[in-house]
Amino acid sequence: MSKIKVLVVDDSAVIRQLVKEILERDPAIEVVAVASDAYFAERKLKVHAPDVITLDVEMPGMDGISFLEKIMHSNPTPVVMLSSYTDRRAAETFKALEFGAVDFVTKPKANIGEGIEALAEELIAKVKAASKANIRKTQPKLVAAPAHSVDEVVARKRFTGSKHGDGVIVLGASTGGTVAISDLLVLLPKDSPGIVIVQHMPEQFTKAYADRINGLVDLDVREAKNGDRVRRGAVLIAPGGRHMLLQKDIQGYYVQIKDGPPVNRHKPSVDVLFRSAANSAGHEAIGIILTGMGNDGAKGMRELKDAGAFNIAQSKETCVVFGMPRVAIELGGVDKIASIEEIPRLLAGRDRRAS
Structure with missing residues (x-):
C-alpha cells in the first residue's frame, strides 16, 4: 500500500522539522519535501505531486492564503492549515477553509512539551483524513487515544x-x-x-x-x-x-x-x-x-x-x-x-x- 505523500510548508525551520518528525511517526505517511515559502513550495509541488500539503497561514512574500487560492485553481490538492491563534489569524484560518483547505490545526510551539502527543494525534489524523477528502467540494463557489464513553x-x-x-x-x-x-x-x-x-x-x-x-x-x-x-x-x-x-x-x-x-x-x-x-x-x-x-x-x-x-x-x-x-x-x-x-x-x- 502506497504511503501518503506530504509537503510541509512553513517559514520556521523549527516548525518544519517538528511537523516532519510528527508525521513520520506514522508508517503510512511520508514527508516527501519541505519548503520555507510559497515560491519553493510551488516548485516542489510540481516535482513531488504530494497527496497532502500542510501550510502555514502567515509566511513572507506570498502568504498561505494567497498560495492556497492559487493551487486550488491550478492544481487542487488537499491542504491542512497550521495557524497560531490571534483574532486576525483566526479570521485568516476561516478564510482558508472557505478557499478550499480541508482542515486546520493550531500551530505547535517549539517548546510544546507535554502537548506534543495530543498535537501528534490530531495532526496525523487530519492529514490522513485530508488524503481522502473530496476537495472538489471544498473549492469556493493515528495514534490511539484513551476511549471514554x-x-x-x-x-x-x-x-x-x-x-x-x-x-x-x-x-x-x-x-x-x-x-x-x-x-x-x-x-x-x-x-x-x-x-x-x-x-x-x-x-x-x-x-x-x-x-x-x-x-x-x-x-x-x-x-x-x-x-x-x-x-x-x-x-x-x-x-x-x-x-x-x-x-x-x-x-x-x-x-x-x-x-x-x-x-x-x-x-x-x-x-x-x-x-x-x-x-x-x-x-x-x-x-x-x-x-x-x-x-x-x-x-x-x-x-x-x-x-x-x-x-x-x-x-x-x-x-x-x-x-x-x-x-x-x-x-x-x-x-x-x-x-x-x-x-x-x-x-x-x-x-x-x-x-
Whole structure:
C-alpha cells in the first residue's frame, strides 16, 4: 500500500522539522519535501505531486492564503492549515477553509512539551483524513487515544416530555463542517427553530467562528455560554474544550456547558449533544450530521431516532469527508440523506411552529 505523500510548508525551520518528525511517526505517511515559502513550495509541488500539503497561514512574500487560492485553481490538492491563534489569524484560518483547505490545526510551539502527543494525534489524523477528502467540494463557489464513553458525561434516559413543544435542531460536524455549517445557515429563515451546534474546533477559535458566521446570516449566531436559552432565530455553537448538553425546564430548552473527558477523542463531542437531546427533546428534536471524519455523533443519532427525532445526514457527494454521516447511516439512525441545499426544505416540512 502506497504511503501518503506530504509537503510541509512553513517559514520556521523549527516548525518544519517538528511537523516532519510528527508525521513520520506514522508508517503510512511520508514527508516527501519541505519548503520555507510559497515560491519553493510551488516548485516542489510540481516535482513531488504530494497527496497532502500542510501550510502555514502567515509566511513572507506570498502568504498561505494567497498560495492556497492559487493551487486550488491550478492544481487542487488537499491542504491542512497550521495557524497560531490571534483574532486576525483566526479570521485568516476561516478564510482558508472557505478557499478550499480541508482542515486546520493550531500551530505547535517549539517548546510544546507535554502537548506534543495530543498535537501528534490530531495532526496525523487530519492529514490522513485530508488524503481522502473530496476537495472538489471544498473549492469556493493515528495514534490511539484513551476511549471514554458518552456515559461518563451524560447518562441515557427515556424522553418523557410534552407532545406539542417547539422544535429544536441539534447539529454535529467535523472536517469540512465550518464551511458546510455556514452554507446551511445562510439558507435558513430568521425565524427558524433554535439551533444547537457542535463543530470540532480548538477552544480559541469557536468564538471567532461564531462571530464570523453571525455577520453572514440572518440568524443570531454566538458561542454558547452555560445556561443560554435556545430560541427561534438563534444559533448556539459549543465552545471548544467543553461539552455542550441540551436541557429542558418549564421555560423551554437551554444549554449546559460542562467539562468531562473527551468522547470519541473530542471535546465538545457530538455524541454528548445528541444523547442529551434524545433525553430532553425526543421527538421534538431534529438531528443533523454533516461532513466529518470518524464516528462522533453516529451512536447519538441512533439514540435520537429511538427517542422519536427526525434525523438528516449530509450526502456522500457533498461531504468533504464522508465519515460521521456514513457511520450514522450504517447504524440506522438517519431518516433522510440530503445535500446542504436540500436540508432547508426538509427542515421546513418538520417545523412544529403553530401556523
